Each structure stands twice: as structure tokens, then as C-alpha cells.
Amino acid sequence: MFSKSLFAHFSSMGHKYFRTLFLWHGFYNNYYY
Secondary structure, eight states, X not given: OHHHHHHHHHHHHXXXXXXXXXXXXXXXXXXXX
């Protein structure tokens, strides 16, 4: 129970974080290259 809810919490946070990270990564790649 605990690990499942914890996983869901971090999965939700991680999705936002990685989406922002990839968005910025793509922006810098397009800008510099």
C-alpha cells in the first residue's frame, strides 16, 4: 500500500519534471544547433 502510493506520487512528479527537462533540452538543441 505505502510503496504503491509513494510510487504513484513520484511517478506524477517525475513525469512533470522529465517533460520540462526534455522540453528545455529540445529548445537548447534547436537554439545551438
